[in-house]
Amino acid sequence: MKAFVLNGPNLGRLGKREPDVYGSTTHDDLIALCVDTGAELGLDVDVRQTDHEGELVGWLHEAADSGVPVVLNAGAWTHYSIAVRDAAAQLTAPLIELHISNVHKREPFRHHSVLSDIATGVIAGLGVDGYRLALRWLADHTR
């Protein structure tokens, strides 16, 4: 089975970006982590990252049209993008909202998500291990 891992703005800079908050894993490392985890679980994982909102909207439409589950780290768009929310609301397979950092321990503007109430579940604060856990859950619950 296929699964998408979709990462939004600034996540391509993982490893260089605020390593005290996001850790030292690069986005290439994260791709390998997700693909390898997927291989162990029988999931064909497609990891993508974009700094362009419309591109993410298009990928969510693709996931909606093909019934593919999504692990979504929408980065800052999480907190205000109604366009990303409206696209994510069209998914028919599970949606896991993911944050590397614990957004609830951070600035107040990160406490609100426009995605959480349409997500199947939310993972935050477990670093990049959260992606592994999200894929494990998808493997166990989507067949």
Ligand code: DQA
């Ligand atoms: C993030 C948290 C967001 O608040 C932030 O804008 C990001 C990354 C996380 O993974 O912890 O870009 O989604």
